[in-house]
């Protein structure tokens with residue numbers, strides 16, 4: 001079954017709308033300002049819209065791409081009223097994201113491509129890695145999957161403890177060693193144990209130290225190599241977690257990590273309580289890596305599969321006229 005039918009229930013849309021409320025308000029007022037007193041979309045309106053998007057954390061390059069698309073439509077259609085601008089903006093933004101296949105995801109209940117399906121979760125300290133893993137454990141166990149979690153962030157005792165709590169809460173099995181042990185060894189234990197127990201999904205938590213690119217690269221490479229002794233094509237997904245509330249800083253982290261390791265998916269957290277939600281559009285466009293999940297709160301149910309159309313609708317919806 002497609003996720004559109006199942007995952008995007010009305011409750012999900014509500015969670016998304018509520019989570020993006022601040023971002024939406026901020027974008028809304030900027031766009032309203034951009035078209036104030038204008039009935040026709042002209043160069044001045046487009047300049048103002050450009051500024052509105054850039055200051056909404058969409059990012060310069062992505063903003064320019066969106067504006068260019070709108071400009072083409074305006075040229076083609078000759079007269080475009082500002083009352084149509086919002087729907088054009090939504091259409092063009094959604095189709096820009098579609099080019100990267102962002103938002104094409106599986107249902108949690110669907111069979112996974114490999115068994116066990118191994119996900120290594122990376123990102124700097126505090127972005128929400130452990131929380132996202134806990135939420136995923138919840139969603140997968142709810143869908144009937146057997147989940148193993150690897151506590152490979154061994155640098156802080158609290159990190160192992162935090163993952164154990166998510167294990168208790170969700171029924172996922174947590175594999176851990178004492179604090180300070182070798183992360184690669186924890187990853188090895190987790191995968192061995194997952195294979196022996198016929199698990200469906202393995203989520204490996206890692207420490208988010210970004211002191212320098214070389215040491216980060218070495219550490220992640222070592223963890224990967226050790227995993228491959230048990231499951232030769234593991235990890236099947238390297239998921240980078242980014243804190244959306246840091247706006248442009250999240251861009252920077254994505255740049256650093258994609259240089260250090262091959263990132264295959266993204267999760268953007270903490271979109272609730274920030275006005276910087278536009279960053280998801282820029283990140284999704286610029287890195288050509290699918291944004292798979294978004295975090296809209298601390299609760300397990302507040303992690304969502306990223307759906308570009310719903311996201312664009314929630315973030316940019318509702319502005320109809322400047323007159």
Ligand SMILES: Nc1nc2c(ncn2[C@@H]2O[C@H](COP(=O)(O)OP(=O)(O)O)[C@@H](O)[C@H]2O)c(=O)[nH]1
Nearest residue numbers: 125126127128129130131269270295296297298
């Ligand atoms: N509001 C909100 N808080 C979040 C979200 N994701 C994580 N957090 C909080 O961010 C803090 C750091 O998260 P944690 O998972 O420990 O980050 P880690 O160091 O990357 O593992 C915790 O207090 C989490 O509850 C989210 O989507 N929304």
Ligand SMILES: [Mg+2]
Nearest residue numbers: 129130153159
């Ligand atoms: Mg953690």
